[in-house]
Amino acid sequence: MQEFFHSVTLDRDKCMGCINCIKRCPTEAIRVRNKKAYIIKERCIDCGECIRVCPHHAKRAIYDSLDVVNQFEYVIALPAPSFMAQFNNLEDVDIVLNALLDFGFHEVYEVAKAAEIVSAATRILMKEGNLPRPVISSACPAVTRLIRVRFPGLIDHILPLLAPVEVAARISKREAAKKTGLPPEKIGTVFISPCPAKVTATKMPLGTEKSAVDAVIAVSEIYPKLVSVMKDTAAHPMQPLTEAGKIGLSWGSSSGECSGILNDNYLAADGIENVIRVLEDLEDEKFRDVDFIELNACSGGCVGGVLNVENPYVAKTKLYRIRKHLPVSLNHIDAVSSEMMWDTPLEYVPVLKLDEDVWTAMEKMAKVDEICATLEGLDCGSCGAPSCRALAEDVVRGLASADDCIFRYKSNITHLLDDLHKLENYIPAPFRPETGEEEKKEE
Amino acid sequence: MNGLKWTYEVDGSDFTRAGEASSNVKKNLRKLGVSPEVIRKVSIALYEGEINMVIHANGGKIDVEMTPEKIDMVLADTGKGIPDIEQAMQEGWSTAPDEVRSLGFGAGMGLPNMKKYSDEMRIESTVGVGTTVYMTVYIK
Numbered sequence: 156m157q158e159f160f161h162s163v164t165l166d167r168d169k170c171m172g173c174i175n176c177i178k179r180c181p182t183e184a185i186r187v188r189n190k191k192a193y194i195i196k197e198r199c200i201d202c203g204e205c206i207r208v209c210p211h212h213a214k215r216a217i218y219d220s221l222d223v224v225n226q227f228e229y230v231i232a233l234p235a236p237s238f239m240a241q242f243n244n245l246e247d248v249d250i251v252l253n254a255l256l257d258f259g260f261h262e263v264y265e266v267a268k269a270a271e272i273v274s275a276a277t278r279i280l281m282k283e284g285n286l287p288r289p290v291i292s293s294a295c296p297a298v299t300r301l302i303r304v305r306f307p308g309l310i311d312h313i314l315p316l317l318a319p320v321e322v323a324a325r326i327s328k329r330e331a332a333k334k335t336g337l338p339p340e341k342i343g344t345v346f347i348s349p350c351p352a353k354v355t356a357t358k359m360p361l362g363t364e365k366s367a368v369d370a371v372i373a374v375s376e377i378y379p380k381l382v383s384v385m386k387d388t389a390a391h392p393m394q395p396l397t398e399a400g401k402i403g404l405s406w407g408s409s410s411g412e413c414s415g416i417l418n419d420n421y422l423a424a425d426g427i428e429n430v431i432r433v434l435e436d437l438e439d440e441k442f443r444d445v446d447f448i449e450l451n452a453c454s455g456g457c458v459g460g461v462l463n464v465e466n467p468y469v470a471k472t473k474l475y476r477i478r479k480h481l482p483v484s485l486n487h488i489d490a491v492s493s494e495m496m497w498d499t500p501l502e503y504v505p506v507l508k509l510d511e512d513v514w515t516a517m518e519k520m521a522k523v524d525e526i527c528a529t530l531e532g533l534d535c536g537s538c539g540a541p542s543c544r545a546l547a548e549d550v551v552r553g554l555a556s557a558d559d560c561i562f563r564y565k566s567n568i569t570h571l572l573d574d575l576h577k578l579e580n581y582i583p584a585p586f587r588p589e590t591g592e593e594e595k596k597e598e
Numbered sequence: 599m600n601g602l603k604w605t606y607e608v609d610g611s612d613f614t615r616a617g618e619a620s621s622n623v624k625k626n627l628r629k630l631g632v633s634p635e636v637i638r639k640v641s642i643a644l645y646e647g648e649i650n651m652v653i654h655a656n657g658g659k660i661d662v663e664m665t666p667e668k669i670d671m672v673l674a675d676t677g678k679g680i681p682d683i684e685q686a687m688q689e690g691w692s693t694a695p696d697e698v699r700s701l702g703f704g705a706g707m708g709l710p711n712m713k714k715y716s717d718e719m720r721i722e723s724t725v726g727v728g729t730t731v732y733m734t735v736y737i738k
Contacts, residue, residue, distance in 0.1 A: 307634035435621060438638065439645045508631040513666045513737070516630040517602050548629075 161199050162217045162354035163206060165192055169213035174536035176205035176214060181427045182304060182506075186549070187539035197506045200300035201352040202427055202452045203461040216351035216462060219370040221377060224259045227343030227369070229335055231327045232260040233320055234347045236267040236399075236407035237457040238374055239477055240470035242382070248404075248477060252396040254381050254388040260345070262331060263396060267403030269323035271486035272495070274402050274415030276316055279491050281416070281446065287311050289422070289437070289445040292412055294318045296356035297452035298430055299501070303361070306434050307503035312448075315497040317362060319406065320346050320353065322495050324367035329494075343369045347377055349460025350453065362497035373462040400485040404478040408471045409456035412449045415484075421447040426454040509551065523547045531562045601665040602626075608648055608675075610657025619660050620644035630664075632737060639735050640669055643715040647673045647731060650708045653698050654678070655729065671716075671733045679725035687713065 172190035177183075184198035185205060192205075192213070206214040224230050232255045239248050252263045273294075280286060293299055293314045302309050317325075324344040331342050346353060348371045357366040405411030410423035422445050424433045430450045436442065453459030455467035458474065465473070509523075510516035526547035533543070538559040540546040549555035558564055582588075604626065606619035624641040644660070651658045655677025663670045680686045687709050694704025713719050716733035723729040 305628070308638045435624075438624070439617070439620060439641050441617075441645070503634065505628075505631060507629050509629050510631065513631055517664065517666065520602060520626065520630060 160355060160358045161194065161196060161201055162351040162358070163194065163199060163201050163203060164215055164217055165194065166213045166215055167191055169211045171211055171213070173210075174541075175208050175210060177536055177539070177541045179204050179208045180541065181301065181431060183541050183545050185541070186554075187536075197504070198304065200297050200304065200452075201355040202297035202301070203351050204427055204452075206351065206461045216354060216373065218348065218351070218354050218373045218376070218462070219345075221372060221380065223343065223345055223370040223372065228341040229261045229331055229337055230259070230343045230345060231262045231264055231324075231331060232258075232345055232347060233264055233266050233323045233327070233368070235320070235349050235374070235457060236265075236270060236404050236411070237349045237460065237463060237470065237474070238347050238407075239267075239404060240407055240458055240474040241374060241378060241463060241465045242385075242473075245473070245477060248397045248399070249393050249395060250385060250389055251381070253393040254385040256394075257384050257388050258377075258381055262327065264323050264327035264344075265397065265399045265403065266319050266323045266346070267399035267406060268486055269326065269403075270319035270406040270412075271399060271403040271415070271484045272326075272488055273316055273319050273322055274406075274412070274484070275486065275488045276491040276495055277314060277416060277447075279488070280314070280316070281418075286314070289442075289448045290314050291437075292447070292449045293362065293497075294406070294412055294449075295352070295451050296361070297350075297352040297427070298450045299361055300352070300355075301427075301430070301452070302434065303501055304504050304506045305431075306438055307505070308438050309434060310501050310503060312437075313501060315362065316491075317495055317497065318356065320348075320368060321356075321360070321363070321366060324369075325494050328367055345370045345372060347372055347374055349374050349457050349463045351461065352452065361499075361501055363499055374460070375462050375464050378464050398485055400482045401478045402484045403486070404474060404481065407456065407474050408458045408467075409451050410449060411456060413447060416447050418446055420445060421449065423449040423451075425451040425456050425459070427452045509548070519551045522551050526550055526557055529557065529563070530560055533562075535561075537561045601663050603664075604662045606660040606662075608651045608657045608660060610652055610655065613652060616648050616652045617645050619648055619662075623662055627664075627669075636669070636735060636737055639715045639717075640671070643712045643733055643735065644671060644673075646708045646711045646715075647671070647733070649703060650712075651675050651677075653694050653703060653708075658728075666737060668717075668737055669735045671735075672730065673733075674728065674730040676728040679727055679729055680721065680723040681725050683721050683723060 170191045172187045176192055177185040182198045182200055184195045186193050255263050291312045328342050328344055332339050346368050354371045357368040357371055360366045402415040405414050409425035413421040413423045424430050455471055458470035459467035509519040527544055530543040538546045540549055550557050609615055620641045627637045655675035658675030661672040685691055689710045690706040692704045692706035698704045717736050718734040720732040
């Protein structure tokens with residue numbers, strides 16, 4: 156049995172047991188039990204939709220505390236491209252990078268820089284032509300996880316390159332070890348993340364055995380602290396630190412990664428429902444002439460991550476403004492090093508399967524159809540499952556009872572009352588008044 | 599139990615709904631643990647068939663029957679029929695109207711793709727009466 160770690164978790168005290176999150180989850184991974192939401196771990200892809208939709212803020216992301224900065228001898232900050240879009244009137248990325256040094260990091264390695272390297276590597280791999288077309292981006296961990304559980308036929312299409320943050324962590328750690336002479340375990344790489352899926356991606360990575368990212372902190376947590384540091388940073392002379400161009404920063408919003416392909420035969424979709432629609436169509440080969448597909452689980456791309464502070468659309472505009480005068484790319488490579496490639500193949504995890512044996516699965520599905528036909532079909536969610544069909548499946552899997560349906564429960568009570576009424580009016584023979592029938596029979 | 603049966607009515611007037619049957623069958627096959635390759639074959643063949651029914655025959659009816667060995671699909675319509683099946687099977691041959699072509703369909707790959715992705719295919723057609731396409735994909 157595989158162990159599952161998830162960065163999306165529940166604050167039991169805040170959860171009201173309502174149905175907002177169960178209806179929203181793209182993999183039907185949430186049920187309400189004992190008045191609290193419960194996440195089916197095998198199904199969760201850490202997309203963060205439940206965090207976004209919960210009106211009681213009961214869904215939380217787990218991430219590391221800012222104290223991680225003190226837990227290593229040498230600490231490297233890895234700020235996400237979308238992080239630069241969180242600030243007001245920011246004209247120069249260097250202010251943010253210098254402020255991170257003033258905050259306590261020993262070094263900053265922009266994920267945007269690694270993103271440019273990944274873009275260059277993607278161009279090389281696509282030119283070699285061995286990848287099945289269209290190539291699907293592997294950058295959004297929620298999408299990769301979604302494909303793994305729902306779209307097995309598309310696994311071969313996923314770009315076998317590590318995400319920019321992983322590449323950033325590997326390169327920066329290697330270079331820092333050389334520079335400082337410290338052993339790698341004393342060097343900490345800390346990702347400043349817009350999303351919970353990236354937390355899971357470092358604790359339980361796909362495509363590699365172990366992540367080089369040591370800790371993940373939330374943009375929303377470091378942001379207020381950094382803003383106060385920035386005032387002092389702007390007052391003293393700053394080091395020129397940024398090494399990322401237009402392409403690198405563009406990765407922070409939807410279609411940014413595509414722009415790095417330098418080929419306009421691409422498709423970019425964002426928002427989990429749109430992503431699912433594209434993947435469904437792709438599976439049916441509805442479009443065959445696209446070279447590259449970028450998919451982001453969050454609307455707007457990484458700027459839409461639930462750990463960010465700025466409105467995604469405002470952030471996108473800010474990102475355009477900052478990158479406007481930057482050179483196209485500052486990072487070029489001649490060959491793709493193995494350091495950037497997946498070393499573990501992605502495997503299909505059929506979590507939605509009804510049974511190991513096809514014949515038994517078919518019998519179970521017939522049973523699901525049978526139960527479904529007896530339910531109201533309102534998909535009200537009051538039973539704790541997202542739809543009537545999901546309840547019927549839970550019943551067949553042995554996880555629920557059809558009587559959990561409140562309409563069925565009510566009709567059971569009505570039948571019971573009818574029976575009681577009949578019993579109430581029934582007079583047993585010893586008390587039954589004579590009707591005259593008995594005498595007639597005797598005669 | 600003999601097998602699972604699914605029936606779909608294909609609405610000939612609504613292009614945006616074409617593909618509902620194939621996507622529903624795909625969802626079921628995934629839950630039944632059918633291999634990705636078989637799912638791919640079935641969903642592509644079925645989708646092409648659905649589109650054909652919408653473009654050429656104003657809709658129709660799809661019956662899918664599954665056993666652990668195979669998946670049988672019967673696509674029946676009461677459209678104008680195919681006068682020359684051999685010609686219709688040729689790649690690139692199309693009688694689709696311009697407004698359908700402008701949507702990106704009508705490339706003359708429908709029937710050839712159905713043949714390519716199914717393990718067995720048979721067409722019965724009578725001009726003026728309708729067309730029935732029988733397709734089978736083997737699971738093992």
